[in-house]
Amino acid sequence: MLDLAIIGGGPAGLTAGLYATRGGLKNVTMFEMGMPGGQITGSSEIENYPGQKEVVTGMELMESWPVQAMKFGLKHEMQQVTQVTKSGDIFTVFLSDGTSQEARSVLLATGSVPKKAGFKGEAEFFGRGISTCATCDGFFYKNKEVALIGGGDSALEEAVYLSKICSKVYLVHRRDTYKAAPSTIEHMKHCENVEEVTNVTVEEVIGDKMGVTGLIVKSKTTQEIRQLDVPGVFVFVGRDVLSDCLKQNDGSYLCDVNEQNEVIVDLRMRTSVKGLYAAGDVRIDAAKQVVCAAADGATAAVNIIEYLG
Numbered sequence: 001m002l003d004l005a006i007i008g009g010g011p012a013g014l015t016a017g018l019y020a021t022r023g024g025l026k027n028v029t030m031f032e033m034g035m036p037g038g039q040i041t042g043s044s045e046i047e048n049y050p051g052q053k054e055v056v057t058g059m060e061l062m063e064s065w066p067v068q069a070m071k072f073g074l075k076h077e078m079q080q081v082t083q084v085t086k087s088g089d090i091f092t093v094f095l096s097d098g099t100s101q102e103a104r105s106v107l108l109a110t111g112s113v114p115k116k117a118g119f120k121g122e123a124e125f126f127g128r129g130i131s132t133c134a135t136c137d138g139f140f141y142k143n144k145e146v147a148l149i150g151g152g153d154s155a156l157e158e159a160v161y162l163s164k165i166c167s168k169v170y171l172v173h174r175r176d177t178y179k180a181a182p183s184t185i186e187h188m189k190h191c192e193n194v195e196e197v198t199n200v201t202v203e204e205v206i207g208d209k210m211g212v213t214g215l216i217v218k219s220k221t222t223q224e225i226r227q228l229d230v231p232g233v234f235v236f237v238g239r240d241v242l243s244d245c246l247k248q249n250d251g252s253y254l255c256d257v258n259e260q261n262e263v264i265v266d267l268r269m270r271t272s273v274k275g276l277y278a279a280g281d282v283r284i285d286a287a288k289q290v291v292c293a294a295a296d297g298a299t300a301a302v303n304i305i306e307y308l309g
Helices: 011-022 058-062 065-071 134-141 153-163 182-189 290-308
Strands: 004-007 028-031 075-077 081-087 090-095 100-103 106-108 112-114 145-149 168-173 194-198 200-208 211-219 225-228 232-235 239-241 276-278
Touching: 004 011, 004 081, 004 090, 004 100, 004 290, 011 028, 011 065, 011 290, 065 075, 106 290, 134 145, 134 153, 134 232, 145 153, 153 168, 153 182, 153 194, 168 200, 168 211, 200 225, 211 232, 276 290
Parallel strands: 004 028, 004 106, 028 075, 106 276, 145 168, 145 232, 168 194
Antiparallel strands: 081 090, 090 100, 112 239, 200 211, 211 225
């Protein structure tokens, strides 16, 4: 039986594995279908991770993390977890190959994925001018014009953030009203370098071998085509958290989740179910930064060690 089953091999899962094994837990397995590292391995440039003074790729940043964690005894199984259940004090982790393993505790660190907007060029230029993280990539467009697609709270908050870095931000939205809170909308409207491009459809992102060169939109009322000449496009149309493995046979979740199916945790990363923890982007109010996910993983591991006694 496992002391701890970690589901997900990104910064949160790897850090939890490191702290758990170094802290004395003997049987700790991380279930990650692919190579460990998480979504950040797809980023072309990372320059805001503390202590990393050189600009590196996400792959370079994460390269040594699995090696360090496994040095203390963390095991990695390339399996997808399909479901987690609990009977008494014991969890059962069901795997994609049809087998299962029992564990005394479980940490969910599966993260989330940005929703796709679905316009032409989105996949082709992702990571080469199209981004889903203004905090990560906004600085690369300092004093340049960018476009931002979305109309919710996150989109408008990121538009305000980018307005402090970029010379101009085109806020592109398919409606002429926003889903964001009134205070967020008012804050955005006070940014003089944010131009609202509303009631439009995104037709295509264009570019060359160097990356994005423009965004083409079409008015929903006049059908007029407009090209925004920008080197960067930020997409904020929501995220999907990867918490499906907590679904039970009756459709309910093993622990409490919110309307977006984000796992509800306290400051110790504890869920509503004893012995079940969540860390990183899959939890409520996640900052969606590598350093924050790593901190979550460490916090969870320290408290799991205490829980297991």
